[in-house]
Amino acid sequence: GAVVSQHPSRVICKSGTSVKIECRSLDFQATTMFWYRQFPKKSLMLMATSNEGSKATYEQGVEKDKFLINHASLTLSTLTVTSAHPEDSSFYICSARERDNEQFFGPGTRLTVL
């Protein structure tokens, strides 16, 4: 099956700093990428949907100025958590889809903000 990677796999940062998470589709062109946040043993909460070359569409309640998403190419999307605070600590998961094909999920990035 198709492979989606995320980098870094885990990151620890100080409060107030910004963190960038990369999501890459390794063997297909991801026309659409999704960013999710997962709390322990909870459902994945969709944060935003991004189509290559377009601005991301954010779900209600997600601050677009805090969670900056860039989908500049068909194989790469980035999520930047700006001015991170301890409450932003979470597991962030991306997924990617080529046109209307099935979605493939990345392994996740564990963010810890001290």
Add this chain to the structure above:
Amino acid sequence: GQNIDQPTEMTATEGAIVQINCTYQTSGFNGLFWYQQHAGEAPTFLSYNVLDGLEEKGRFSSFLSRSKGYSYLLLKELQMKDSASYLCAVMDSNYQLIWGAGTKLIIKP
């Protein structure tokens, strides 16, 4: 390498019982998740197993055997709304999620 296997598609009848299997080979084990995903929606958490045995939650049950690298999701009294994809995911020793490709479950009246 790390690998999760689950059937691509299954068909069952409304009111019946269906079992979706998941086998895994991963670097370490920190739990196995089952999610339900309806088309166009985010995956919904169904269960988390980290110890061997059966966890029952209403019409859905999940079983884990760590020695066999095996889990199943059991759905009873199937309803049409259960038509969805069911994703198996294992958290490895680095707390990374390894995802199965998902099983598309089709429920027929």
